[in-house]
Amino acid sequence: MKEEAGDLAISRQGSQVIAKNNLFQINFDLSKGTWNYIDKTGYSIIRDAYTKIILQDGTVLTTLDSGDSEFITNPATEDESGICQPITFSHQPKGHGVQTHLYLKCYPKKPYVVLTVGVKNTHDAPIALEQISTIDVSPHNGKAKGGVYLGGAPSGYHTFLDMNTPTASGLKEIHDGFRVNEDASTTSCYNGVLYDTESKRSLVFGFLSFQKWWSAVQMGYDGDTQRGKEENHGVNHWALYHKCENHICHQGEEVYAEPVYLNFAHQGWEAYNQYAEMVRHRVKPKSLNRVFSGWCAQDSEDETINASQISEQIEQITKNRLPDPSVPGGFEYVQIGKGWEASIGSYQADAQKFPSGMKSVADQIHAKGLKAGIRFAPFCVEANSELLQAHPEYFLKERDKKKPASIVLPEDGREVALLDVSQPGAQAHIRENTRKLIDEWGYDLVKADLLAYAIGPLTELNNFVTHDTSLTAVELYRLGAQLLNQIIDENEKEVVLAACNTCRGLSIGDFALNETSSGYGGYIGEGAWESPQGLRPIANAHTAHLPMYGNAWTNEFGTLAINEPLPLNEALIALTMAGLSGGVVTCG
Template identity: 25%
Template sequence: MGIVARDRYWLLESGSTAFALGLDDTGVLIQTWYGPRLPRFEDYPAALRGPIFAMEYTMQQTHQDLATGEAGASDERSIDAFSDSGLRGFVLRFEAAAVEGDTLRLTLRDEGHGAIVVLTYRVLEAFGLISRSVSVRNAGSAALHLTRLFSGTFYLPQSYEFTLNHLDGRWGDEFRMQREPFIHGVIQRESRRMTTSHGGVPYFAVERSAPGLGAGEENGALWFGSLDWSGNWKLLAERTRDGRSIVHLGINDHDFVYDLKAGEEFAAPDLFFGYTEGGFGAMSRSWHDFVRERHAPRRNFVPPVVYNSWYATLFDVNVEGQSALADKAAAMGVEMFVIDDGWFKGRFHDRAGLGDWSPDPSKFPQGLKPLADMVHARGMKFGVWIEPEMVNPDSDLYRAHEDWIIHFPGRERTLGRNQSMLNIGRADVQDHLIDIFDRLLSGTAIDFIKWDMNRNISEPGWPSHDRDQREIWVRYVEGLYRIWGELRRRHPNVIWENCSGGGGRVDLGMMAITEQSWASDNTLPPARLDIQEGYTQLFPAATMAAWVTDEHKDAFPLDLRFHVSMAGALGVGGNLLEWTADELETARQHVAAYKGIRPLVVAGDLYRLVSPRSGAFSALMYVAKDKSEAVLFAYRLLPSRPLRNPLIRLAGLDENALYRIVDSGRVLVGAQGSNPSGYPGTSTRSTGGSDGALSGKAWAQIGLRLDLGDLDSTIVRIKRV
């Protein structure tokens, strides 16, 4: 594994992934292989230009690693620009290569522009992934204007038909899993909203389309990747006229120009990619390990049990009300108490106050410290909600700095949720936000920040910018990273939660600067199971904030609501002042149970056993890395006629070790001594042989059946004996 460089050819191997590039005799960099590892270096294809067919040019079918559209190639390009000299496009030729440990750098040059392009590949061997990044430096004398720079272009094996898997959605319905066959032409998925958006994630997973060759949860070939970016993005799945399948992913070129004066450089965000023959489950576990162990700001983070007061109080926030809620939360076993919107100056409704980040004196006459001290005295940590990127017109900040608002001169400034967007691409705005939140965090013992972002961009103008205003799409996100990064540096012990009206900005870029993300404002159990299944395609459960709320509480039992949320980073958001004594006691028991299984949920390997998209029943499990124990979550949601719950075949256990079910009276097992009918209500509650243990292989082959009725759920612990 690693990088092999030989005869102007470079092979990168990481886990089951192989990626190879080489030079033809004119110095064109050609991508020769992306897929499974082959036995020998000599097995990988040579770096050859494509054949000439009829009226097509040779570059048409040449797999340029950075597709330029050179010499008549008419497929999608990876890179494009124009210069003040009048020159357009790129013609790139090899200049140099360097291998340093797990990193390969390939330098290309465009003589006409005087531009230097550097492709950097890194092998992430522990996770079976490879990263790719691209930078462009203007080494010429004329200004260069980038109009497209994708982070990755991938040529899939020829002669196959492919299906694209991606995540779609909208507010309240995020992370919807979608499948689309490649068509002749281009499938385009994108965001133009300044965030990655509720409408999708910059991610692809490609499987073969032929019957029997597609990917399942634990089997089948997948080519997959995701972009390390939190702004506009574009994914193109291209099927060419000659039958080749190509995937492009990077910053969206919609309304995009980036100016490079002489000597300046622009770096596109990293793109991480891989290949597996273990289906979606193996892909997800690779992403999860990568995020938890390498990419996250705090390795192997264990999320606290959070209580958030938003749904209980809305804007009616004061010391007395929050203290009463904190008392209930502490008795329940909550570890982090978070006061949401409404605590700052002038914030009595959503039409005023955003931008003025100091405690409202009528609500908190002595500031937040007395409340923070009270929360800490009850054994919990203390957190607050903020929305730094937004400002209400009715605020001191707006009145003082109207020029800081993103807008088109001469056009009406559209409000969204009664708020405007600050242009955090500006260095002075960044400095202001860093200063004001640094003072907030320094003046009060705040342990947790929920950073929200509740509207999409409109009128994306920057009138005072001394370059092309369309740079705003990139500079805004770079500003976001700078603000968040500097606050993290100054306050390293603060835990940060990413929220954007739910899951509107969940991506690898945010995973690198936050401990957890709010997946959706939709907390209804049926919808939430679908959302959580989509979320965990890429992102680990430790990062997935999941609350128990009062939404349609009469329709869904409290046990069910807890069991759904306990499959992620557990939080509670109901109005505890209205919960009965029995409900509070039930909640206390669930919080205690969650703490017992939390190490498995946040650090174990996820196996999705029965998809919630398949019907009334769904199940998943987390298995310890050493396979010593596991926890099974099972749900039966849809009211229906009496039905036989399906067999659940456990996965991820050591085939040769023995495992026993513990702490559950809901299990019906198809082994010696078990109930032969498998129908609820007739169980002998047997769990295997005479000692109740079965081998890991038996659990996978024979499985178990659960005694669940409608709107019912359970958590089953499994331990090696």
């Protein structure tokens, strides 16, 4: 039967606005400026949620503040998810020229909702936005507000948060005093799941696009600030927000946050898969539509790569029929990892390691019927490079000192300067040297290491000055990714663009092959994938991302190094997870 908007009922009872279908109900209290999300049994999952805006001068505005509130029911429409009923809740606090709009999409026969916040400047003068919290239940002005309640005691809750830091990502158990992003830092997070092991209820949430703002999640539980028994408590610190980098909002302008997905009526796995599918429709990711594997040669703690070592490895691979993709585990690619350059960003081979250059290595790989891959850092150079001395205008600048900015890479402690991908000369440099890898040297796969941008401008763009000052940190990152895609698309040769040390959400749609495991583990035993916590947290973190693999990108599990002593059973588990992800595993 065709879905109709009439399957969703909207009513008003005094200050209460109620949107209801047979799967959920949302109650918006115009007098309080809060809303509740209720399941089909009548149990309130999200309680007293509100929207919060922070301005550059420290002013905090919320829908809790006294002011004028109203709601508008708009005509039913249709988007990529089907028929939906848009509802707008508006609030303007007294004495402030900032109007907040909560745009809510309810789908008649679906268990999820989509929310977007718009901030409009109704004042004569411009305002600078520091932060937009689309959803917040956390204490405000020292007073407890709402929370997320799943039916059991919060100590029985588990959460998965898709963050780019190894300490915060993966599966976590909630406990009294639990905190993630307590200081509202810039640690990014795009989606998550909260699950109650007792009631079996779950809440899945996530940002549906990644175009402009740095997205994050704050979560925490304080038991001693809540009344009654623990089984009646909830997670009372929870917010989905954006860092807005003091964006200037002019008179009459409305600034929009990224849309947020909420679903608690489905089982967690099903709801998360639905989220991944919605992301896929919105962002339209690239996909290889196939699985391949390879061998990676790169510097390690024990030894450095060189031409003769790679030659020996290629001989062993071909001798043992490993290059035949029809053989289970057969290698298709040999990838040259980090350690081949004379210096980062120089695109010059280390003459002692590779006296005949990198084209010679690619030719040797091709001669054995294999494809050649190479890792490079397109957006940075070492701080003492000739390029920096000759063309300082190519680089991001320090905001206060107006000189080229630099950061220190955590992998090896080297200082690098960051190319400004919005600057035409820097773009030409990146284009020329990426083409060198493909056209002159003959590589079939180029893997862009984006670590410099991930820990530099994406962490705090306010410390950097760009050529195009209108860009946000996310827009700068995406501009760099789009530049690399243009270079690949313009090439007549079929080339795979891969990436590592990426920000996952921001990379959807730009990279066909995305190594998402960076930060989770490192090494097993004395080789790759060792972790102080062991294999289990690595497995948890990886498995939790499985719905996104295939929907958002083709996953690369990362490099599994086989050294002695190696717990073979752990290596086999890692390989199995890579296979289940439908992605790529590279041995080395």
